[in-house]
Amino acid sequence: MIDLEALHPLFVIFHILGVAFGAGAGFVADVLFFSSIKKREFTEEKVKTIGLVSKMVWLGIAIILVSGILLVLSEPGILQSAKFWAKMTVVGILIINGAIFHFRHYPSLLKNYGKFFSSAEEFLKVSGGLFLSGALSAPSWITALTLGVLRRLPYSYWFYIGIYGAVILGGVVFSLTLRRYLSSQLPSTPTLKAGNSALGGALK
Known part of the structure; x- marks a missing residue:
């Protein structure tokens, strides 16, 4: 019979490594995304790399879930931990x-x-959901990593969630502000402007 309780420290390490692995992959995906946004173009290479890194994120999440189950089995009392549920x-x-x-x-x-x-309208049309996804990703991984390495603290579940919510709100505000700033660097409807120029030339 396997003594799961004796293996608990190993499961903790496994769990933290899963969070670190997922967080690292998530950060790489965010960097690739925002660098592409800055250049206003997603190349085939970067898109495929983002896809590969996303699979690594899922692997990290799988490790977290499996190790989390093992942690509960080896120490059922962890279910009483507000930090664990957060x-x-x-x-x-x-x-x-x-x-x-x-x-x-x-x-x-x-x-x-x-x-x-090439235009602000086009950029704003396709980037909204991606920016919100990025705003959730990095703060969430940072929070998960922080909660994973912290020892048990005498705070309630809602205390942790409140802090997390504030971090997410900050990330969303920053992300949407960045999106608006980047769109302001683009011309508005260049095709229309080109058409107007051609029309003006014809009228002359």
Whole structure:
């Protein structure tokens, strides 16, 4: 019979490594995304790299879930930990965010790679969901990693979630502000402007 309680420290290490692995992959995906946004173009290479890194994120989440189950089996008392449930809530949000990205945003990137966003309207039209996804990703992984390495603290579940919510709010505000700033660097409807110029030339 396997003594799961004796293996608890190993499961803790396994759990933290899963969070670190997922967080690292998530940060790489965010860097690739924002660097592409800055250049206003998603190349085929970057889109495929983002897809590969996203699979690594899912692997990290799988490790977190498996090790989390093993932690509960080896120490059932962990279910009384507010920090544990707060971390699992964050992981749940990461799963939902990852699923939305995988099934909605990534197929869109695959269809539009190599496309250059030449106008503010075009950029704003396609970037909203991606920016919100990025705003959720990095703060969530940072929170999960922090909760994973912290020892048990005498705070309530809602205390952790409140802090997490504030971090997410800050990330969303920053992300949408960055989106608005980047769109302001683009011309408005260049095609229309070109058409107006041609019309003006014809009238002359």
